[in-house]
Amino acid sequence: MAGRLPEPVRALADARIHVVLATVHPDGSPRMTVLWVDRDEDELLLSTVRGRAKERDIARDPRVGLMFLDQENPYSYVEVRGTATLTEQGGRELIDRLSLKYTGDIYRWDDPGEVRVVIRVVADRVLTVG
Amino acid sequence: MAGRLPEPVRALADARIHVVLATVHPDGSPRMTVLWVDRDEDELLLSTVRGRAKERDIARDPRVGLMFLDQENPYSYVEVRGTATLTEQGGRELIDRLSLKYTGDIYRWDDPGEVRVVIRVVADRVLTVG
Numbered sequence: 001m002a003g004r005l006p007e008p009v010r011a012l013a014d015a016r017i018h019v020v021l022a023t024v025h026p027d028g029s030p031r032m033t034v035l036w037v038d039r040d041e042d043e044l045l046l047s048t049v050r051g052r053a054k055e056r057d058i059a060r061d062p063r064v065g066l067m068f069l070d071q072e073n074p075y076s077y078v079e080v081r082g083t084a085t086l087t088e089q090g091g092r093e094l095i096d097r098l099s100l101k102y103t104g105d106i107y108r109w110d111d112p113g114e115v116r117v118v119i120r121v122v123a124d125r126v127l128t129v130g
Numbered sequence: 131m132a133g134r135l136p137e138p139v140r141a142l143a144d145a146r147i148h149v150v151l152a153t154v155h156p157d158g159s160p161r162m163t164v165l166w167v168d169r170d171e172d173e174l175l176l177s178t179v180r181g182r183a184k185e186r187d188i189a190r191d192p193r194v195g196l197m198f199l200d201q202e203n204p205y206s207y208v209e210v211r212g213t214a215t216l217t218e219q220g221g222r223e224l225i226d227r228l229s230l231k232y233t234g235d236i237y238r239w240d241d242p243g244e245v246r247v248v249i250r251v252v253a254d255r256v257l258t259v260g
Binding site for chain 2: 017018020022023024027028029030031032033034061063064065067069070071072074077079081129
């Protein structure tokens with residue numbers, strides 16, 4: 001199934017759930033952050049800024065995890081394990097699209113000079129619980 | 131601050147939030163699961179069963195992450211990075227205590243012969259966002 005996103009995960013990514021992204025810290029331990037998520041067909045899209053810890057983690061080791069957990073329904077969750085790529089192309093458009101999706105407005109919080117990066121995740125494995 | 135749990139994290143651990151546990155998969159990539167959590171003074175307690183993937187991850191590499199994320203308040207979350215130890219002592223008592231806390235009843239779902247293990251996490255670093 002590598003690369004293919006099952007229907008329930010597509011639906012989760014299209015909803016406004018905040019996902020937990022796990023990356024590999026330089027010392028090999030896991031690092032987690034909370035992010036907005038969107039989808040381009042079978043790929044999951046997240047946004048970050050060039051130079052942030054998670055961006056450097058992915059540049060060094062592209063193996064990531066994504067957890068879709070809703071506390072309202074905590075016994076049913078989805079873990080996506082995948083491979084991420086980083087690209088500046090479409091970075092500004094993605095953060096605005098995510099911001100519109102989650103807040104209803106474009107994104108106004110980046111400092112001048114910050115470079116928006118698209119984190120594009122291809123699923124290697126999807127584990128659905130519950 | 132190693133080992134010391136800030137007050138907001140103590141409160142989160144005492145509430146009934148489901149945490150995301152990140153462990154290190156044998157291949158070095160992150161693995162995430164969702165768990166109940168409790169607290170013993172400054173240590174965070176989780177329950178698993180001997181032989182499960184996360185238990186084997188921790189036996190091999192004790193570095194873990196815990197994410198406290200409430201979708202109702204997603205811009206305020208806490209990541210705990212810590213070191214875990216595994217012990218069978220008190221394993222049955224902990225799963226019953228967790229089950230009482232989260233469901234109001236003792237735990238009845240283990241198969242005979244399953245050995246309950248306590249995952250005890252000492253915080254090395256606590257990152258509070260929002």
